[in-house]
Amino acid sequence: MTAALLRAQSTRFAGLDPLLPAAVEPPPGDLLTAALPDGERVSAVLTRTLIEPGTPQSLWSASEVFELHPLLGAADGGALDPLLRALPGRLTAAGTDTACVVTWPSRDAAAARALMTHGFIPLSVLAVRTTPPPPSDPVPGVVVRRATRADLDVLVESALAEVAYSAQVGGAIPRSDARAVKRAALRAHLTQGDPIWLAERDGVAVGHAEGWHTESRPGSWAETRVRHGRWGYVNCLSVLPHARHAGVGRALMDVAHADLSPRTVGSFLYYNPPNPLSPAFWARQGYRPLWTVWEVRPAAALR
Structure with a gap:
C-alpha cells in the first residue's frame, strides 16, 4: 500500500x-x-x-x-x-x-x-527563490565582506540578536546556553569554510548572514524538501536592532546570493511566518513558500 x-x-x-x-x-x-x-x-x-x-x-x-x-x-x-x-x-x-x-x-x-x-x-x-529582485543601489556607508575567525565575538552578538527577536514570535526557544551554542556553531562554520558574511556600517558590525551549499540526492535530508541538485541554503540573517530598516539585510543578501548562486539549481531557506519582518523581506528577495511546518x-x- x-x-x-x-x-x-x-x-x-x-x-x-x-x-x-x-x-x-x-x-x-x-x-x-x-x-x-x-x-x-x-x-x-x-x-x-x-x-x-x-x-x-x-x-x-x-x-x-x-x-x-x-x-x-x-x-x-x-x-x-x-x-x-x-x-x-x-x-x-x-x-x-x-x-x-x-x-x-x-x-x-x-x-x-x-x-x-x-x-x-x-x-x-x-x-524557495523563484524571482530574484532587480539589482539595487548600494546602501550608503554599509560594506559587506566575508567574516573571519577574528570576527567571532561580533558574529555571536549578531546571532543572539536574531534569537532574541525570533523567540518573541515562536521561531526560537530561549535557552540558557544560547551564547555557548551559537559560539560553537559559528566557530565550526568558520573553521570548515562555510561562508559567513559580515555587514559593517562605518566600520562597525551591524549584522551578518550565514549559508552554505547542500546536495539534494537520494537518501539525503534535502531530498524530502527540494528537487535533486545542488542548492544554496541560507541558514541565518540577522541585523542588530539599532540598524534595522535601513537596507542592511538587503545589502547582506545581495552579496550572499551572488556567492551562493553559481552552479546551483536555486536557493532555499526557512523563515517564521509570525515574524512581522520575515515574510515581507523574503518575498522582496524573491522567495515564496514551498512547505509549511x-x-x-x-x-x-x-x-
Whole structure:
C-alpha cells in the first residue's frame, strides 16, 4: 500500500506545485491508518525525536518532537483530519518542552483547516527563490565582506540578536546556553569554510548572514524538501536592532546570493511566518513558500 500511496502522492504534489520533489518513503516509526468517507485508506508514520541539549537545533526546536509523516496518496490535505483525530492517543509526551509537527506543501490549502482544527499553527515555512529582485543601489556607508575567525565575538552578538527577536514570535526557544551554542556553531562554520558574511556600517558590525551549499540526492535530508541538485541554503540573517530598516539585510543578501548562486539549481531557506519582518523581506528577495511546518507546542495541546 505504501508504494501505491507514494506514487499517487508524488503525482498530486507535481500538480499542486511544480517545485515540490517526489514523495519519499517515510522514516521508521509508528504506523497510523484511517479510512476516508469514500472508502479510500490513508496512512502516516509517527516518529519521536529527542533533541540533544547544546546543539544548534535546540535553539529552535522543542526537546521532544513527535512528527507525523502523512501518506495521503491522491487525496487532498483535508484527508489529514482522520489521521490527526487518531494522533492524541499515540503521543506519550509530557511537559512543556515538547511539540507535535507536520510538514505539508504550502499550496495545499485544504490541509490548513484540518491542521488548525487540531491546534496546529504555521510556525515555519521552507521557501524557495523563484524571482530574484532587480539589482539595487548600494546602501550608503554599509560594506559587506566575508567574516573571519577574528570576527567571532561580533558574529555571536549578531546571532543572539536574531534569537532574541525570533523567540518573541515562536521561531526560537530561549535557552540558557544560547551564547555557548551559537559560539560553537559559528566557530565550526568558520573553521570548515562555510561562508559567513559580515555587514559593517562605518566600520562597525551591524549584522551578518550565514549559508552554505547542500546536495539534494537520494537518501539525503534535502531530498524530502527540494528537487535533486545542488542548492544554496541560507541558514541565518540577522541585523542588530539599532540598524534595522535601513537596507542592511538587503545589502547582506545581495552579496550572499551572488556567492551562493553559481552552479546551483536555486536557493532555499526557512523563515517564521509570525515574524512581522520575515515574510515581507523574503518575498522582496524573491522567495515564496514551498512547505509549511505546522506545530503544536506543547504536544499535549493537540486537539
